[in-house]
Amino acid sequence: MYNLSEIARIANKLATTGLTKSQAFKRAWELAKGKTLVVKGVTQGKRQTAIDHMKQYDPSEVTISLQRNTQNYFDTDTVEVIATIQGNSYCVGYLASSVSGWLSRSWTLEQP
Structure with missing residues (x-):
């Protein structure tokens, strides 16, 4: 529900x-x-290797979270997609700017 x-x-x-x-x-x-949201930048660096490595784990062991990255020089609304397995976290990509723009602005509204 x-x-x-x-x-x-x-x-x-x-x-x-x-x-x-x-x-x-x-x-x-x-x-x-x-x-489903499209994750961009998954082919950069060793992200494909990390994503392939995640496939060996049970989905219940993998936690996916979103984290705002205001340090990005080109886009302060950047939202990182973070995968965490057994306490180890890794950025596997970024949300598309069309989604991250309104999502990060809504996070800003929640802050006091």
């Missing part, structure tokens, strides 16, 4: 980032339903 009040809260925050209410609710529902 979906938490409708949480979806509405996220949509309202997204609407303050420049999206229309309709676009904001569509994005909030996509996030709630867990639709």
